[in-house]
Structure formats: C-alpha cells, structure tokens
Amino acid sequence: MACICGKCNDNPFDNAMKDMDKAAKVAGISSLELDVLRKPKRTFIFTFPVRMDDGSVRYLEGYRIQYNDARGPTKGGIRFHPDVDIDEVKALSFWMALKCAVVDIPYGGAKGGVAFNPKECSSGEIERVSRGYIRAVHKFIGADVDIPAPDVYTNSQVMAWMLDEYETIYGKHSPGVITGKPVEIGGSKGRDYATSMGGAYVLRSMKDITGDNPTVAVQGFGNVGLNIARILSSWGYKIVAVSDSKGGVYSADGLDIAKVISCKRIERTVTRLSGAKKITNEQLLELEVDVLIPSALENQITGDNADKVKAKIILEMANGPVTFEADKILHKNKVIVVPDILANAGGVTVSYFEWVQNRRGNYWSEDKVLSMLEKVMANAFTDVRKWAGAFKTDYRTAAYIVAIKKILAAEKMR
Ligand code: GLU
Numbered sequence: 001m002a003c004i005c006g007k008c009n010d011n012p013f014d015n016a017m018k019d020m021d022k023a024a025k026v027a028g029i030s031s032l033e034l035d036v037l038r039k040p041k042r043t044f045i046f047t048f049p050v051r052m053d054d055g056s057v058r059y060l061e062g063y064r065i066q067y068n069d070a071r072g073p074t075k076g077g078i079r080f081h082p083d084v085d086i087d088e089v090k091a092l093s094f095w096m097a098l099k100c101a102v103v104d105i106p107y108g109g110a111k112g113g114v115a116f117n118p119k120e121c122s123s124g125e126i127e128r129v130s131r132g133y134i135r136a137v138h139k140f141i142g143a144d145v146d147i148p149a150p151d152v153y154t155n156s157q158v159m160a161w162m163l164d165e166y167e168t169i170y171g172k173h174s175p176g177v178i179t180g181k182p183v184e185i186g187g188s189k190g191r192d193y194a195t196s197m198g199g200a201y202v203l204r205s206m207k208d209i210t211g212d213n214p215t216v217a218v219q220g221f222g223n224v225g226l227n228i229a230r231i232l233s234s235w236g237y238k239i240v241a242v243s244d245s246k247g248g249v250y251s252a253d254g255l256d257i258a259k260v261i262s263c264k265r266i267e268r269t270v271t272r273l274s275g276a277k278k279i280t281n282e283q284l285l286e287l288e289v290d291v292l293i294p295s296a297l298e299n300q301i302t303g304d305n306a307d308k309v310k311a312k313i314i315l316e317m318a319n320g321p322v323t324f325e326a327d328k329i330l331h332k333n334k335v336i337v338v339p340d341i342l343a344n345a346g347g348v349t350v351s352y353f354e355w356v357q358n359r360r361g362n363y364w365s366e367d368k369v370l371s372m373l374e375k376v377m378a379n380a381f382t383d384v385r386k387w388a389g390a391f392k393t394d395y396r397t398a399a400y401i402v403a404i405k406k407i408l409a410a411e412k413m414r
Helices: 014-027 032-035 086-102 124-138 156-169 191-204 221-235 255-267 282-287 324-332 346-360 366-390 395-413
Strands: 042-051 055-070 075-080 106-115 147-152 215-219 238-244 245-252 277-279 291-295 314-316 335-338
Touching: 014 032, 014 086, 014 324, 014 395, 032 395, 042 086, 042 124, 055 075, 055 086, 055 124, 055 147, 055 282, 075 086, 075 124, 075 156, 075 346, 086 106, 086 346, 086 366, 086 395, 106 124, 106 147, 124 156, 147 156, 147 238, 147 346, 191 221, 191 314, 215 221, 215 282, 221 238, 238 282, 245 282, 245 335, 282 324, 324 335, 335 395, 346 366, 366 395
Parallel strands: 075 106, 075 147, 215 238, 215 291, 291 314, 314 335
Antiparallel strands: 042 055, 055 106, 238 245, 245 277
C-alpha cells in the first residue's frame, strides 16, 4: 500500500515507471514509444458480496488489471491481502508483462486482488471469496484471454475453487483458464515450488560471486521463502536467518531448515524456533550475509535502510521489495540486485508449462518440468547479464530493456 507521509515515494507503480524511464534512456528508446506501456489496457474494479460464517454479508472490493497483451493472453496471480489497492495491482500487472517477456513465454501481464485478510477468515469464507471473485470476472478471463494464478495468500486450493466456479458457470472443463491448480485437477508437477526453484537456479549461476557455500538470509516464510530456504539448504548454502510477519530468527552456524519448517507448520510462525536468536525483520535485512532474499512484500528496502544492507547479492523473490531510491544507493554500494522480473519468473514459467499441458491433455514428469525450467531461467539470466554488460548498467535496467524491447516489437508488428 502506498505511503502518504509525503517524504518517501513508495508507490510501487510510480517506482516501476521510473525504472522504465531509466531503462529507456539507457537503451535510447523514445518516450513516445513508451506511451503504450504507461497505462494498463483494461482495469476492472468491482465489489461483490460474501456471506460470512455468522450469517452477515460483507461487500469486498476486487481488482483485475490486464496491463498489456501484445505478446499473448494476459497472465498473473490473484492476491488476497488487506493492503491490496489499485496502485499495487497496477504495478504488479505491469511487472507481470515484463516478467513474461524476460523469460520469453508468450503472455502479456495481468494481476488481480481482493482487499481482505484471509488470516482472519475460515476456509469456508475464503472459498466463498474465491467463488465470488470468479463470478465477478468470469466474462473477462479465459485460456486465450487472461489466465489467473496464485499470489500472496492464495494457493492451489483457492485455484481449485476458482476453476470449479468457472467450469460450473460455463458447463464444461476449461483447465487452461487458471494455473497453479492442484495436480489432481490439471496442475503441473513442480508448480508449487517453481518460483523458488527458478530463483535458486539463477543464484546457482552466480557462483563466481557467491562462492560455494554462501550465507543466506530469507525474509518471508510463505510458499516462496520457505521453499527457497529448503532448496538452497539442501544444496549446502548456509541459511543463517529467516523471518515471517511476526519477526525472525538467526543462527550464525546456520538454521536447521527442516526444524524451521515444522515450527512454522505447528506454531504458525518461525519466531517460536528454539535455540536461535530472535531478530526483527529490519535486523534481518541488515545482516552481514552473502545473499539476502526478500520473499515477502513490496518496499522492504527503501531510501531509509538501503545504506545498511551488507549483503553482496539481493535476490528479489518478492515483487518490488526494493524501491527506486534504494536501488540507486545499493548500486553505489556495489550490491548486486537480481530483479524480481527475472529472479521470481520461475512461477509463471511453470504456469506456462501447466497451460501447455492442459491444452495438449498430456502431462509431464517432474524431472521434465524442472529441466525445462532450468533452461528457461539460464537463458533469461544469460540474456540479462549480456545486456547489463553491453549497456554497462545494473541487472534491473538490463532486464527492463530486454522486456520493453520485446513488448514494443510485438506492439509494432500489430
Ligand atoms: N503470482 C506469481 C508471480 O507474481 C505467479 C503468476 C502466474 O503464475 O501467473 O509471478
């Protein structure tokens, strides 16, 4: 949610536009050409009723933004979070368009959300929100139009309810309309940890900078944070700190990630882990580690704390965790930022594989999914690194250049 203090600018959409202008300047793209990317193509804002367990009815506000569809049907998750607002969804949908272009999958970008706190709701209430959302947008989505998926606080169960509602309305199976589904109803093997796996593959290609057994701090222990901690620790990386919305834990010798996961499952927070030092989320961001992995929400590293970051690499597994102001400071301090539109593109990449499998009615092994994901991530990383070298610029600017050029080329052909 955008801050109203007047001092800082943490409006994620404004920051995204500044990043785009910077990339355009570096690559010599004219401001006029960029006009098509300054506004979303279609914006839906709606309210819908949800019956709560106590019998009352709440009217929730929902959003779906289809930002750009020059390269294919629009694609992107649906977020359930109390802070969801139109500027956030706008930024997230723009980033989806860029992300799909960076990894070169044939999609445009979209995002959706509902402003409410699922942590305060029963499973039945969340199901009714999911079904209500689809009743509100079903006319505007479709396997060739706009394909939703999970995001913050939505998961494969939510996708199952949404798909079921859609199929009930249309009276036929349409698995390609939503990705991130459970495998039992057409989901892809490997999709549940694909975002984390993609980020881990990118990090592994940076061994020249990280060394063999780097120390890592992970902020956020939802699906993405949990899985990247699990994968990297199984590869021998030392995870010294993790956190969730309630706070974090630290151990200089490295945390036992299996124990952290079981603590999170049982206690619903990592902060109850025994034998580790308690730290705050702010302290986690300032730890002396090789790799810092923000995996929660936007605007975590800002003009206020960027100077305190001591990591060599920031791998952005969340969308938009580093602001435009922070980026400048980090660049000056020689901290390498692997941008979200590359680092966390593994999720949408396996969503694409899921959609391909649904449309062919032919399902792949987990090994096949992972080896194809690794190829896509490696190609995207090589491309971004090449352009960063050619333009003597940072990885975010290079990734924006790669993406913008592809989207504008598609717009031009049309
Ligand atoms: N919500 C995820 C993202 O931000 C995945 C989107 C998708 O699979 O469509 O990339």
